[in-house]
Amino acid sequence: MSVCPESIPPKACLFLDFDGTLVDFAPDPQSVLVTPDLLCLLATLTQRFEGALALVTGRALGDVDGLIRPLQLPVAALHGTVRRDAKGTTLIGTNASIGEFAASSRRIREHFQYWVDQQPGVMLEDKGLALALHFRGARSRWTPTRDDLAELESILPPELELICGALVVEVRCRGDDKGTAVEAFLNEAPFRDRVPIYIGDDVADARAIEVVERRGGIAIAVGDRIDARFHFPDPSALRHWLTHLAFGRESP
Ligand SMILES: [Mg+2]
Incomplete structure (x- = not known):
């Protein structure tokens, strides 16, 4: 059953996880269906939120760019x-270096x-x-x-962390997460001074939900x-609500 917000604050910004949410x-992650209707929805929502819309995903940047091109x-x-960020500047987390990650994640x-x-x-x-x-x-x-995961945890170097998602296990650099990313956006235009709305489906989203x-x-x-x-029970129900938000009479 859906329990959706009855109204959206007059000045809000929107953060959307991608897989399992939108x-x-x-x-296979490359075979997700991104329809022209979804692209149109994202473009219209971006206008309605005056540019204050960001995707917050576990995918690599080039990967998500390719899917929503x-x-x-x-x-x-x-x-x-x-x-x-909203100006198009790409920032890499302080603890992240591809060479160091490759070395420390070898095992x-x-x-x-x-x-x-x-x-x-x-x-x-x-x-x-x-x-x-x-x-x-x-x-x-x-x-x-559970034993497999415990074994992985036991060989994990301190600079890396294990995230168990929906039928995926991931190893990533410790430090920045979806919560710190949302905090960073909220300190910058056009997200600053807007009420954040966060929509996600998995444990990695819980950190961003705490922040919001x-x-x-x-x-x-x-x-x-x-x-x-x-x-919302599934992405389809969410897309229906977002469509109403983007094209309906309510103003974000
Ligand atoms: Mg997800």
Whole structure:
């Protein structure tokens, strides 16, 4: 059942997670469906929020840009490790260097590769500053056990962290996250002095939701993996509400 906000504050800004929130999951991250209608929706919402709309995603920046081309939006990519602000400037997290990440994640990469070799349909994605193991397409419906994850944690260097999402396990640089990315946007125009609305579906979104709730904003969850004050059952229900917000009579 949907529990959507009855009204939107007159001066708001919008932060949107991508996979599982705006678009439905696909077995392979590259095969998600981004329709012309969705691009039109994002462009119209950006106008309605006077440019104060950002995507906050675990995807790499170039990856999300490719999916929403020709749009180019403010984006927090790789769960906040990389951020492109509203002026188009790209900022890399202080703890992030591709060379250091590659060196410190070597053992994790070996572990991930072992599972890829053993389990048909499991996929390793190298995002440069993060490594993701996707098992949405696993033919045997394989997922890592609690012991597997504990073993990964035990070999994780202190500068890296493990995030367990929806049928994905990811290793990334510790430090910046979706919450710090949202804080950074809220300190800059055109997001500053607006009431933040955050919409996400997964554990990595919980940090951004904490920030938004602390700052008197509106948090909305999609699906049943995380809690928030408002809730949509799936991306399709969210897109329906956003369409009403973008093209209906309500003004953001
Ligand atoms: Mg998501």
